[in-house]
Each structure stands twice: as C-alpha cells, then as structure tokens.
Amino acid sequence: MTGASTTPPVIVGAGPAGVRAAQALAAHGLRPVVIDEAPRAGGQVYRxxxxxxxxSSRTLYGFEAGRADALHASFDALREQVDHQPDSLVWNAQDGWLDVLHGPTQRTRRVPFEQLIVATGATDRVLPVPGWTLPGVYTLGGAQVALKFQGCAIGQRVVFMGTGPLLYLVACQYAKxxxxxxxxxxxxxFADQCAALPAMSTQPAVLLKGLYYVGWLRAHGIALHGGVRPLRVLGSERVEGVAWHDGRVERTLECDAVGFGHALRSETQLADLLGCRFAFAPLHRAHLPERDNAGRSSVPGVYLAGDGAGILGADAAEWAGERAALALLQDRGLQVDARRAQALERKLARVAGFRAGLERAFPFPQDWASRAPDELVVCRCENVTAGTLxxxxxxxxxxxxxxxxxxCRVGMGRCQGRMCGVAAAEVLAHATGQPLQQVGRLRGQAPIKPIPMQLAAAPEGLSS
Incomplete structure (x- = not known):
C-alpha cells in the first residue's frame, strides 16, 4: 500500500513488538488500534x-525490571493516542478484516484494516515424554504465567526439564x-554451551545474565544436570516424580510438578490465514512467514514483528516492532527517519548472530523422534500416539x-496443532526418512484458538 489512508493501522499483540510499534505510529500522528488477548499490555515476557x-517489578522481572517498567510506562502514556482493545482474541483473519472475540462479553466483532502489524509472539516448543498428560505437568511458559499473573507456584516440589535459556530463567524465578x-x-x-560462547559473547550483557542464573541456582544448592535424556513423568493420578537417563544410568527424582519445554516456537497461524508466504528456517527448525529487513511480509499492507516471525528475544522484538511501524508509515506516504530505520536493522542483524549461538548452546534433541515410544501421546486433544502416526x-x-x-486427526483438536505440531512433524520426518523441511507444516485454520460453541454455530453473532 502506498499513499494516504484514513483507516487506522491495526496492531495485533501488545508485547514488546506491539508496544513499540504503537509508540512509533502515535509519534507520527496516527491512532492505531491495538488488539491484545491480555487484560494489560506487556506480553508474556513482561506480563x-x-x-x-x-x-515489586524487581520481584517479577529480575534483571529485566527496568525494561519492563519502561515498556509499561510507554504504553500507559499512549492511553489517549491508541485504541487499545484488551481481553480480545483475534481468532480469524482474511483479506481486509479480522474476527475478534472480546472475552468478558463473549461477543465477537469484525475489525477492518488496510495496514496490519502482526506481533503475535511465541509459545513453548513441546516435545512430549510419557506421562506428560498427568495433572501437574506444565510448559515453562505456563509455569511462568502461574507465577507472574496468578501469584502461585505449579507445585510444592518442582522439576524443570528441557532446554533453552527459559529453562534456567523460570527455575530461578521459582526459587527466588x-x-x-x-x-x-x-x-x-556443558560442552555445547562452551562451544557456543564465542557467538554468544556478541551480546555480553545477555550472556552474563544467563551465567548469573546458572550460578545463582548452583550457589543455592539446586541440582543442575546437563546432557540428560528425559524418559518419563512418574505417577498414576498426578505427578509423583520424573525419570531420566544421565548418559550412564537411569535416575529418578520425586516431585509433585514438572515444568518443561525445548525453547520457543513462533505463533504463525494469523500470518498463515492472512496469506503470507512461508519458507523453512533451518536455525529455527520451522517454517516461518517471510519478511524483509523492515518487517514487510509477502502480503502488501501486512507487517511482521517480534518472535511471531522468528525467535530473537524481547529486546529484538522492541526494535522489530519499531522498524515495522516505520515501514508502515513510509508505505503510507509519511516521512520517517532513515537513519533510525538503518540503526534498527543493524541491531537486529547483530542479534541474529547471537541467536545462532543460542541454538548451538541449547541444541534441539534431534534423536527425540527415534526414541519416542509408540504409546507416547503426541496429540493430547485427539489422543493420537506416536505409534498411530x-x-x-x-x-x-x-x-x-x-x-x-x-x-489420523493429529492437530485437529482445541490447540489446532500449536502444542503437537512440532512433535508430529518430527515423528513424520523420521518415519518417512525425509528432511524435516519436506514434510511441510500444519496449515492455519480458523478459529486459531478455542472460541465459545455458540459463536461458531451462530453466524449472525459474528458482528456486534
């Protein structure tokens, strides 16, 4: 899209990317519509x-308290300059409009757009283990939500399992x-992490934070085991313990809750429904929507920012949100600061190198599919096992x-493949002997998240 428009731009998501995008648009005299599932802006990382x-902020966010406070303050200052629509789920999208469910009223409405910034963020990347459907098993992100938003722990004695920086962050947050x-x-x-140090040293402040989390946990007597292979979550009615292999022998440990995950995966369903072109990204081990350095997608008028288009972290999401907003403004025919745009692109390029280091430090367990037993439930919504696949x-x-x-109905349940899609693709690739990129990806379907039954059954209720 090029030229003047009277339709306000729309932003989906009020995390770091969405907030900075809104701030940039407002600074240029526009009043964007900001649609967010949460009741208050901040996203998952700064929930x-x-x-x-x-x-206190320090209690909630630790080292990131300053950035969290700054982001919250920035959005609060925009209260009169944006049309903020919280507690609102975008459950469908097509060319030129979004279907939005407002949670408190359980009513859905249609929001038109000519320019749209998609800042949908990320969710946990799940590789199931036997017993993961027991009560007391949470993803790392779910465990974080319980602590930050509900003020409670997921159990009295918790084991955190998987890999990635979030593993240590959440463990540290719980212990503190x-x-x-x-x-x-x-x-x-440990050898993986040592080998990745040169690449990760390009972002020394972030690296030091990670080292601090590990050091703090060790100093407070919390057992850290590396190079493990999770075997099963133990229990009959609920979690009673975990079993893992340490490279030599099988070991068990009693607990009443488990938080697990293997880093993060981008939330791409909305970009898919909008018709964005996807390509396989080896670093992320996933098909992701394509975008240029400014955040423009393959669909005119649709811009992608933050972890929803590739996991780069909260700082990069802020920069990507601002950069996408500048691209939108430029396409709208407005003057933008070209030097600022170039500076943002340079920052994002540097973070990409650090991201490659993280992948080397916390590699995806590529033997997972070959070791997954036939009886393992991959899709919990439809009770589809690895053996069925x-x-x-x-x-x-x-x-x-x-x-x-x-x-076989894998990915047809309430989560629409958001939780099981990664694991199903891995099992399929191993079973067929194909490279992962060749087995494809689950296509987005509306509703991308569960909505009330009566709305789906009553088309006349789709606008209000």
Missing part, C-alpha cells in the same frame, strides 16, 4: 500482575519466589503433515 497484587526447585534437567551438554505412514503412505492430519 503484568493483576492490579490488586502488590509485588520461595518455591522448592528439586532439579533442573537440561538435554544440552507411524502406522498411518506405513499403511496410508502419508508423507506430508496435512495429509497425516486428515488421516
């Missing part, structure tokens, strides 16, 4: 506690909040993810 809670952290089980090896490949010749979905 705000309910107004009646009185915990007074929870008993029984152990941190990391599939990455393999049987479908053998008997029906399914060699593409959406074909597999049609034949």
């Amino acid at each position: 705000r506690q309910p107004a009646q809670f009185g915990r 909040a007074g929870a008993q952290v029984a152990a941190v089980l990391d599939t990455a090896r 393999r049987q479908t490949v053998r008997e029906a010749g399914a060699d593409e993810l959406n074909r597999l979905k049609a034949l």
